[in-house]
Amino acid sequence: MLSDVQIRRVQEDDWRTVRDVRLRALREDPDVFGSSxxxxxxxxxxxxRMRLRSAATWVVDEDGTARGLVGMIQEPGSPTSDRHVVQLWVAPEARRRGMAWALLDAVRDAAQAEGAATVSLWVVDGNHAAGDLFVRAGFVRTGERHAQTRDASRVEERLVLRLT
Structure with a gap:
């Protein structure tokens, strides 16, 4: 399933790859991100470069082509024992083959290595595929909701994964 796929943590010099994947994500799925x-x-x-210095970031490569990414931060205002998932995205042609799971595994492993107790994320209402993925991955809906920063007519819900 993931035989030709590599999950790699990227560094500051990989900024072009991250930029290209992120801009593609925003082009193809503009309604699921807090930015535009x-x-x-x-x-x-x-x-x-600053983004890559301030957030652990992984890219999923398939046959040398970046097909997705995920980031992990310590979200301002959250407990220091929580790590936050940002910008999880997999290219449409690569979905449903385990790449998002592998990216979430990378975040979970890194969070555990840092001694975190939880991993959290926000998912926008209507993004059922992502919400279902996160619940299957062990995240629990908290009922904590707020308006999306860039579009107050859209609402996001916080989900949390407890690490053991």
Whole structure:
């Protein structure tokens, strides 16, 4: 299933790869992210490098082509024992083959290595595929909800995975 696939943690010098995958994600699935394509297309190299310095980021490569990514941060205002999933995305042609699971595994493993007790994320209402994936991966819906930052008419719910 994932024989030609590699999950790799990227570094600051991989900024072009991360930029390209992120912009593709925003182009193809604009309604599921808290940011917009127009905003992130304006980011220059220093911004992308700063992002990679401030967030652990993994890319999933298939046959040498980046097909998805995920990031992990310590979200401001959250407990220091929590790590937060950001920008999880897999290209449409690569979905339903375990890549999102592998990216979530990378986050979970890194969070555990850092001594975190939980991993959390926000999923926008209507993104049923992502919500179902997270629940199957062990995340629990908290009922904590808020309006999406860039579009107050959309609502997100927080899900949490307890690490053992």
């Amino acid at each position: 394509l127009a905003r992130e297309e304006l980011f220059a190299e220093p911004h992308w």
